[in-house]
Amino acid sequence: MVNPICSMLPEDFPWGSRIHLFDCLPSTNDYAKELARQGAPHGTVIVADMQTAGRGRMGRSFHAPKNQGLYLSLILRPECPPDQLMHLTCAVAEAACNAVEQLCGIRPQIKWINDLIMGSKKLGGILTELSVDSKTGRSDWAVIGIGINCCQDRSDFPPELQDMATSLLLSTGSGYSPYSLACALIRELYDLSDQLLSGKDEMLKQYRQDCLTIGKEISVSKGGAVFHGKALDIDRDGGLIVMLEDGTIQTVQAGEVSVRGLYGYV
């Protein structure tokens, strides 16, 4: 059977033969990681109509009901040390914003570092996982997972997510097929992989414009401690520059950041 995503891409699209579509997987990221360990090439894309064990950052689950969202993972094999890839999640968030804007005419915002936001609610998220070759110190593979809610109504989300989550349908009033979004996103990801290092500064310029966290009061949870402060800017690697309550400036590279006024943080 013809893969419906491939049939929407140009015939000579370089990753065309590497796009694999499944009815159901536990997690497209887990499947892609297994393929990456077995040697699958750069540009391998896994899409599933649903996931039974979709994962988010910080060990959270990602709700992924059948045909209601886009659940996609991509294997990249960047030829550089991992410290040159600190901005990867930001770059993928930008690719996702571009794809959504192309399809719907509305650009999502980004809650640092990986949440896609529309109308102050979570539209989707990104989970980046990296493996480093212990002999060479270079990155072996990166698996980038993207989940975007497309067709859910409010009642399709579990009760605890209903006030926090949105879909393209809820935010724009129109239904968009996950496969059309996959097509736009795969093209954006191809461009991203081409310009991952050379286009970093330009990408981060746009990321700063899309990032709703900048200028807001935030709290940062890290290693069991919680810090409060104000988000000032994004640094040259995608880290969040924060002024803490005692006036010191710190850059946050990892951890959970809550933005006051978003998702019930008051």
Ligand code: BTN
């Ligand atoms: C987050 O919100 O913290 C990130 C969510 C990432 C979800 C996507 S869906 C496709 C891929 N497979 C997974 O198990 N997770 C990612």
